[in-house]
Amino acid sequence: MTSQTQPDDKSANPNRSTEMLSGAAMVIRALADEGVEYLYGYPGGAVLHIYDALFQQNKVKHVLVRHEQAATHMADAYARASGKAGVVLVTSGPGATNAVTGIATAYMDSIPMVILTGQVMSHLIGGDAFQETDMLGISRPICKHNMSVRRPEDIPYLIKKAFHIAQSGRPGPVVLDIPKDMTMPNQKFPYHYPTEINLRSYQPKQQGHSGQIKKAVTALLGAKKPILYAGGGVIMGGASNELTELAQLLNLPVTNTLMGLGAYPAGDKQFIGMLGMHGSYEANQTMHHADVILAVGARFDDRVTNNTKKFCPDATIIHIDIDPASISKTVNAHIPIVGLVQPVLSDMLALLKQKKKKLDSAALQSWWQQIEQWRAVHGGRYDTTAPLLKPQYVIEQVSKITKGEAYVCSDVGQHQMFAAQYYPFNKPNRWINSGGLGTMGFGLPAAMGVKLNYPDADVVCVTGEGSIQMNIQELSTCKQYGLGVKIINLNNGYLGMVKQWQDMNYESRYASSYMDSLPDFVKLAEAYGHVGIRVTTPEELQPALERAFALKDQLVFLDIHIDPKEHVYPMQVPGGAMNDMFLSKTERT
Amino acid sequence: MRHIISVLLENESGALARLVGLFAQRGYNIDSLNVAPTDDATLSRLTLVTQGNDQVIEQISKQLHKLIEVVKVSDISEAAHIERELMLVKVKANGNQREEVKRCADIFRGQIIDVTPGTYTIQLVGTSDKLDAFIQALGTTPILEVVRSGASGIARGEKTLAL
Numbered sequence: 001m002t003s004q005t006q007p008d009d010k011s012a013n014p015n016r017s018t019e020m021l022s023g024a025a026m027v028i029r030a031l032a033d034e035g036v037e038y039l040y041g042y043p044g045g046a047v048l049h050i051y052d053a054l055f056q057q058n059k060v061k062h063v064l065v066r067h068e069q070a071a072t073h074m075a076d077a078y079a080r081a082s083g084k085a086g087v088v089l090v091t092s093g094p095g096a097t098n099a100v101t102g103i104a105t106a107y108m109d110s111i112p113m114v115i116l117t118g119q120v121m122s123h124l125i126g127g128d129a130f131q132e133t134d135m136l137g138i139s140r141p142i143c144k145h146n147m148s149v150r151r152p153e154d155i156p157y158l159i160k161k162a163f164h165i166a167q168s169g170r171p172g173p174v175v176l177d178i179p180k181d182m183t184m185p186n187q188k189f190p191y192h193y194p195t196e197i198n199l200r201s202y203q204p205k206q207q208g209h210s211g212q213i214k215k216a217v218t219a220l221l222g223a224k225k226p227i228l229y230a231g232g233g234v235i236m237g238g239a240s241n242e243l244t245e246l247a248q249l250l251n252l253p254v255t256n257t258l259m260g261l262g263a264y265p266a267g268d269k270q271f272i273g274m275l276g277m278h279g280s281y282e283a284n285q286t287m288h289h290a291d292v293i294l295a296v297g298a299r300f301d302d303r304v305t306n307n308t309k310k311f312c313p314d315a316t317i318i319h320i321d322i323d324p325a326s327i328s329k330t331v332n333a334h335i336p337i338v339g340l341v342q343p344v345l346s347d348m349l350a351l352l353k354q355k356k357k358k359l360d361s362a363a364l365q366s367w368w369q370q371i372e373q374w375r376a377v378h379g380g381r382y383d384t385t386a387p388l389l390k391p392q393y394v395i396e397q398v399s400k401i402t403k404g405e406a407y408v409c410s411d412v413g414q415h416q417m418f419a420a421q422y423y424p425f426n427k428p429n430r431w432i433n434s435g436g437l438g439t440m441g442f443g444l445p446a447a448m449g450v451k452l453n454y455p456d457a458d459v460v461c462v463t464g465e466g467s468i469q470m471n472i473q474e475l476s477t478c479k480q481y482g483l484g485v486k487i488i489n490l491n492n493g494y495l496g497m498v499k500q501w502q503d504m505n506y507e508s509r510y511a512s513s514y515m516d517s518l519p520d521f522v523k524l525a526e527a528y529g530h531v532g533i534r535v536t537t538p539e540e541l542q543p544a545l546e547r548a549f550a551l552k553d554q555l556v557f558l559d560i561h562i563d564p565k566e567h568v569y570p571m572q573v574p575g576g577a578m579n580d581m582f583l584s585k586t587e588r589t
Numbered sequence: 590m591r592h593i594i595s596v597l598l599e600n601e602s603g604a605l606a607r608l609v610g611l612f613a614q615r616g617y618n619i620d621s622l623n624v625a626p627t628d629d630a631t632l633s634r635l636t637l638v639t640q641g642n643d644q645v646i647e648q649i650s651k652q653l654h655k656l657i658e659v660v661k662v663s664d665i666s667e668a669a670h671i672e673r674e675l676m677l678v679k680v681k682a683n684g685n686q687r688e689e690v691k692r693c694a695d696i697f698r699g700q701i702i703d704v705t706p707g708t709y710t711i712q713l714v715g716t717s718d719k720l721d722a723f724i725q726a727l728g729t730t731p732i733l734e735v736v737r738s739g740a741s742g743i744a745r746g747e748k749t750l751a752l
Contacts, residue, residue: 201660325651
C-alpha cells in the first residue's frame, strides 16, 4: 500500500564486514536501512555534512521545501496516509524553530514522525553561537521524545530508537538533535544498524486485559441504546476492519470524530455522522441519550464533549485506548481497556461471536427508530436554493467528481468543517487534517506529502484564502517536484470561522477577520507555473472541476468565490450538553 | 491532599528537565523534589511531594509513566511508608539563647554541626511536619538561613520500587 521499500536488513548477514562510515553518512544510511524513501527538509550550516552525504547516494530522496514548516507537514501527512513515520531534516536555530509548529501539529494528533535537527558544534553549545537554539528545550513539551547525539558511533542506534518510539504505543514525533561535529566527513566509525530496540523504561502495552474485555462485552450486550464512538486511534491503529465488523455484528450506530473520519465508512447506513462541536444533529443526540458508549481510540476532547458536567448523563462508558493517560482524563470511563485498538477489538469480536446472548433486539429496534427520527430532522443542512455558491455544495461536487476516493487534505477553519461534514470518507487514512492543534497552513504541504507518495491518487487541498496564504510559497515546491494537487480555495474574503464567532458572540464586529488586498490567486498560480481557475457562480463550478481533474499531473488552483455569510452548522451551544446545538442562524435545539 | 510520589528514572541528561517540565506544562504543583542516583548508577530515584485530588494524582502518575525515561512510578503515600527530610538551620545564638537553642535541638534530636561565637547550625532529620514543628519551636530565635532537602520516602515492609 505504500511506496516505501522494505528495510534492507544487512545486519542479519554475519558475513558482511563492518563498514566504516562518517556520522553524516550513518545518518543517511540508517534512514535507508529503515526503508525511508523521502526526506523533507531544508539545508543550512549545521547539516551541510549530512546534505553532502545525502548527495552521494540515491536511496533516500530529498524534497526541498520553501519553508521548514512545510517539510514537517509533508512528513506528517505522509505518516497519516501510510501509517509510517515521516522524516524531516532541518538545520539548527531558525531551521529548527520553523519546524516547531509542524512538530506540535503532529504531537497533538499522535502522528509518528522523526525530525532530525542540526545543532552547532558540541563545544559551542550553550555559548549563544551563530544559529544556536536549545531545540531539546523548545521541543520538549511538543514531542513524544527527544534526544541528542553525543558520540557519532551512537547515530544508528539513536535513529533506530527514534523510529521505534515514534511508531509504537501512542505514536508521536521524535526529535533527534545532531551537533555538527557528530557528522564530520573525515571521522569514520563502524556502522551497524540494529534490528530492534528494547527499552526497559518503555514497554507499551499491546493486548487489552482479558477481564476488562469480558466486562466490556457484557456491558455492550446489556445495552438498550448503544453507540460506537470512534476516533483517530482507529485509523493510526489500523483497526477499521475490526471496528466495522464489530459495529455490523451488533448493528450499532457509529459516529466518528474529526480525526476518526473514514474509520467507519460514511456511506453505510449505520453511520450517523461526525460528533462534537460541528457534529451532526443525529450523532450528538444519539450520544447524549445513549446508555452504553463504546469509545475506541478517541480521547473525549473538549471539541467533542462540550460541557463535561452535562456529558451523556445516562451512559456507561467503555473506553479502549493505547494511552492510559487518555482514559478518565476529562470524562470518567466505567470500563477502561488499555491496549492497541486492533487486538482489543479482535478479542472483543472473538468473544462476541462465542456468546449466546445477543443485544435486546426490540430495544435496539426502537433505538434505531429514534435515531432515524433525529436523522430525518436534517439539522443544520444548508440552503440549496440560494443564488450564491455555497461551500457545502462545492465540497459535495468535489466528492462527486473524485467518487469519494480522494485524499482530502484540509487547512483549518470553516472549510475544514464543511469538508468533514460533506465529503463522505469511506476509507481510513484519506482525511488528512490538523484536528488537535488546528494549524492554518497545514493543508497545502499535507497535500504535497500525500501526492508525492501516492502519485496516482486524486489529492485535494481544501483551504481558504486565509489558510492558503500561510504556506503559499510551497506552490514553488509543487512545481519543482511536479505535484499535481488540486487546490479548492473556498474564498469568502474573511477568516470565516473567526467571523462566525464574531457574528455569534461579538455582534458582528469583525475585528481583523476581513482580508483586504488579497492577491489574484489565478495569476499567482500562473506565476508559479500552475493552472489557475476562478469560479464565481454555481454554473461555473462543474466545468471548472472537470477541467481541473482532467489535468492529471498539473497543480490546479481553483479560486472559488463563495457566500461570505455562510456559517457552519450544527454548532454546539457553549457550556451546554452534547445535544445543545444551534441548527441555523435562527434555530436551536 | 498531599501525596509522595517516588519515581525511578533513567539517569540520562534531559530526563529530569522533561519530568519537571511536565509538571509546569500541565499545571501540577510540586511542593518538593529530591533526586539522586541510586546504587545502580544508571538509575536516579526521585521523590516528589505534590498536592491534588484523586483524579489529579491519577493523571500525574499516568503522565509520568508516559515519559520515555521513567522506569517506575509509585504513590508511596497510598500505603504504609517512611518519610524523611533533612534540614540545616543557621540561627543567631548569643548569651542565654545559646542554651535555649541547644535544648530545643536536643528535644527534636537535632545536632549542632557548626558553631561560631554568634551562631549555631543545626541539622535535623524527620518528616516534613517535624521539621516545620522545629521551626515553630525556635520561637523568637532569629533564623538566619534554612536549607531543606525535600522529602525522601520508602515503602514499609517488603514492598520495593526497584527493577
